[in-house]
Amino acid sequence: MSLATSAPHSIDRATCAALDAADPLARFRERFALPEGVVYLDGNSLGALPRATPGHVERVIAEEWGTGLIRSWNDAGWFDKPAVLGDRIAPLIGAAPGEVVLGDSTSASLFQVVTAAARIRPGRRVIISECGNFPTDLYVLESVQELLGEPGRPLERRLIDDDGPTLDEVLDGDVAVVVLTHVNYRTGRMYDMAEVTRRVHEAGALMVWDLCHSVGAVPVELNAARADFAIGCTYKYLNGGPGSPSFIWVAGRHHGVARPPLTGWHGHARPFDFTVGYEPADGITRFRVGTPQLLAVAGLEASLDLWAEVDLAELREKSLRLTELFICLVDARLAEWGIEVVTPRQSARRGSQVALRAVGTLDAGDGYALMQALIARGVIGDFRAPDLMRFGFAPLYVTHTDVWDAVAALEEILRSGSWREPRFARRGAVT
Amino acid sequence: MSLATSAPHSIDRATCAALDAADPLARFRERFALPEGVVYLDGNSLGALPRATPGHVERVIAEEWGTGLIRSWNDAGWFDKPAVLGDRIAPLIGAAPGEVVLGDSTSASLFQVVTAAARIRPGRRVIISECGNFPTDLYVLESVQELLGEPGRPLERRLIDDDGPTLDEVLDGDVAVVVLTHVNYRTGRMYDMAEVTRRVHEAGALMVWDLCHSVGAVPVELNAARADFAIGCTYKYLNGGPGSPSFIWVAGRHHGVARPPLTGWHGHARPFDFTVGYEPADGITRFRVGTPQLLAVAGLEASLDLWAEVDLAELREKSLRLTELFICLVDARLAEWGIEVVTPRQSARRGSQVALRAVGTLDAGDGYALMQALIARGVIGDFRAPDLMRFGFAPLYVTHTDVWDAVAALEEILRSGSWREPRFARRGAVT
Incomplete structure (x- = not known):
């Protein structure tokens, strides 16, 4: 299915679930220890934790450092x-x-x-x-x-x-x-x-x-x-x-x-x-x-x-499917609220992340509060001054359903105006 | 007891055990995960593993990285x-x-x-x-x-x-x-x-x-x-x-x-x-x-x-006691085999490590094989080309008995000539 040729209104959460079911990279998601209730779209800043990592680091610490000591410079x-x-x-x-x-x-x-x-x-x-x-x-x-x-x-x-x-x-x-x-x-x-x-x-x-x-x-x-x-x-x-x-x-x-x-x-x-x-x-x-x-x-x-197990062609294909889906849903559901896509729409000119900007009746800096409201709902992206909301789509663990849920959450935040609550207002540095 | 004023022949393993019993820093040794059967005298190159470290690193990985994700830049x-x-x-x-x-x-x-x-x-x-x-x-x-x-x-x-x-x-x-x-x-x-x-x-x-x-x-x-x-x-x-x-x-x-x-x-x-x-x-x-x-x-x-719990004056006092004991025992028991102390004997001019060199009938480079033979017996120091056997005395986990055992092991290796076995001969880099 090509999303670009689909009418945006024909995409619903079930469509996304079907895309997940057909995703050749889907098996990788369970290899990551993502917290419950979180849609993690900030892997472009800090990648998620692979489930195998704690055990490996623990072994390096206990066996290579603790027992091997200085000998590990050669032996390990x-x-x-x-x-x-x-x-x-x-x-x-x-x-x-x-x-x-x-x-x-x-x-x-x-x-x-x-x-x-x-x-x-x-x-x-x-x-x-x-x-x-x-x-x-x-x-x-x-x-x-x-x-x-x-x-x-x-x-x-x-x-x-x-x-x-x-x-x-x-x-x-x-x-x-x-x-x-x-x-x-x-x-x-x-x-x-x-x-x-x-x-x-x-x-x-x-x-x-x-x-x-x-x-x-x-x-x-x-x-x-x-x-x-x-x-x-x-x-x-x-x-x-x-x-x-x-x-x-x-x-x-x-x-x-x-x-x-x-x-x-x-x-x-x-x-x-x-x-x-x-x-x-x-x-x-x-x-x-x-x-x-x-x-x-x-x-x-x-x-x-x-x-070592990842096919990079599959990775790119899924990455483009995710970012295209996101752009498509933002256009269809968030444009009316004053959210525009900054990232190039031409796939050859796009990495695996998409930036949005608040325009129209919104102030550009409102992106900060919008992002804080999203994070409070478990959708984690980030904000880069002066005006960009960034969303990263790490193809190994982000699903099409995650994309749907992120856009739905942002739509709900815009519709309800909850992002205007004082707790989401800007203060101090954002990392 | 001042070791400098003791006759070297009056020091035996029981003396060292008594020094350990009176050591105000002795409680720190159990805070380290040292392997069984090892006398570790290379903490000047790579320090030993504190027992608290694996749990702390595991928590940082699982909680701060795995669950906190990007939020930990601020929250953690x-x-x-x-x-x-x-x-x-x-x-x-x-x-x-x-x-x-x-x-x-x-x-x-x-x-x-x-x-x-x-x-x-x-x-x-x-x-x-x-x-x-x-x-x-x-x-x-x-x-x-x-x-x-x-x-x-x-x-x-x-x-x-x-x-x-x-x-x-x-x-x-x-x-x-x-x-x-x-x-x-x-x-x-x-x-x-x-x-x-x-x-x-x-x-x-x-x-x-x-x-x-x-x-x-x-x-x-x-x-x-x-x-x-x-x-x-x-x-x-x-x-x-x-x-x-x-x-x-x-x-x-x-x-x-x-x-x-x-x-x-x-x-x-x-x-x-x-x-x-x-x-x-x-x-x-x-x-x-x-x-x-x-x-x-x-x-x-x-x-x-x-x-944060260590008293640096106690640390220095113990460090000097350990290095002085080592020098004293090397002089008394190893000089006759052609082992000399390179490190300054004046305590104000000495850190917490002691270097030995093979002289006399031994070749300077024999230190390499001597060190390998020591390591094979569980006494870990290191060798630095062209001619130095280095021993570090980390006061938090090295005991006076360790010092005794290290010198006794080197004496036994010299006496038996076991260090001349081909498996201890020099090859490749020593880290």
Whole structure:
């Protein structure tokens, strides 16, 4: 059944239940420990807990740490975990074995790759990104600009924006690196990775992709797109646990020349020789920094067991079915209340999340109270200032019925006006 | 009883058992889940597992992540954990509230503070460290030298060494920063923090202390010593778990001016405004980078509960009793087999670990096989190339009887020659 060709009024909750019954990924939902009475649409921010994770982490703590103690660095393979798990992330992003490694926080990993990329184009003094990028990416770029520039003369930054300038308008022979997020964290808009990379390469620059909102949400083909560097997050769609380690991908052709700035001993060619001078390891290993946070790594390991079973084509198909259903229902049932869809309707330009905005008689900032009222009813999305209600559709555990229930809940909240209760009013930070 | 004044031959296992019975810290040993039949003397590398940790981590996973989901960023205080746990580390290092925050890996945190320190002395082009520093510190310095220098002209590095040059010989008006490890990772030698800091300040430079082998091992008084910056590790004596997060300390007087290079969004003044430009937070917060690895943070949190009960004066007293006992027994029983103590005998110059070396008829590298033979007997220390057998004495769970048993085991191995068995011969890396 194609939703796009169905009349919206022909969709009811039974239609959604039928879609769930026919869903080839339905079996994954029971692999997650979702709380009763919750429709969880914030897996784009923090993924749900796989049922296998607590037992795995408990075993790592009791057996590997408690009993194995220091011996586990060898016996339990601790030292190699960042590379071993990197190899298990590789098929999710179209990367080859030996091209991916776990990092520290996403921000630190972005610092690693942007600095390394810019060093490969030393004569060029411009870095391009975009206004709507996740802020930490822009903050990290500011630091790279200063550190790689000369005193009083940082590298230049050019930011593209939806209202212009466009990428083509700012790309020229001075550009060293372009840093873009594949799926936008606010709107869910997705770039054509291959096409953007091609244009960047035509200008002689290198392409760094931030995959935080892509990995586990949409199929990614880094090598097919001829991209240069990428980083990503494992605690969103990959369900690695709160703050689980980032990953770093570097195209094989750059391995011999890339020079990351965080030159910790785990990136050394022979870390246990304890030499005085730094000598980078071959391959992706030189992007490692220090001792990995192994309890967090254990959380990620458990979730990657589950990802090994996922067919990414099925994942994308279901993701589009969910987001299309949501958009369709919002149009049909919420437009009259002043709710509009911000996310692109063209499926090729959409990740696995949809953003809504309050318009018309509503104030844009009313989205905050609307989201709080939704959360109070057990429908969990989030709000991003100044005006976006975000809903993430993690295909492994979100059902079509969840989508129905979320829209029905929002309709009821709008109809009743319950979101105007003082308890939902804005105060303080929203995380 | 003073061991120093006892005749070594008057010490027997019963003496050690009596010392254990009188030990005010003895009650802590049962708080750790040490495996049966193991004498664990490698807590200077990876601390033992507190019994309370598995339950705490399990609760964070099941309740905060599994049930709380995204709401736990506010409801469970996730966002503030790096500052809250930093404040709990503060009393262990003589720091004030608001001066300590958790970081990523130790290497990344050292990069943060050394860069920030050198930027406070922009006219000076020299960084001092020492040959015997933990290698990652030196590797990180190489990167800072390059990034803060001009193209083709990195900052200069001067390394002091036991055989010279001395600190006084290399300190002059060109020095921006001195980076030293308080307790040496190989030999256990400890610097006089206040005295070294005073000399560094006399030269107009700033002092960065690496506390990896100090925190939880010896009392540290950063503010009393007027130090400037420090970093440390929580997975050794603090028992936070394998790879648990590092911490960063910055003296309050530098908070307004320090500019760290990893400018992630968790260090921003208003992270949830999602502004395009970076504006550093006040205080120590600006040293935060990205999302903390919260399962690893949970491990640390459990161990800090335990540390809140520890009297650091008692800790130091027991630590010195253990290391003195070990040195005394090695002298009395192992010297004849060619084993010598490398660690300073003067207690004020010793941390909580002791290094031994094979000399005389033994080859220096024989320490490797000797350590493997010890480990096979359940006495776990480690070997650091080229020639050191390291033994760490974590005062919360190592007993005087452990010390006796370790020396007795090594004596038996030397006497029987069992360490010459091929299975103990060196191969591959030792972690």
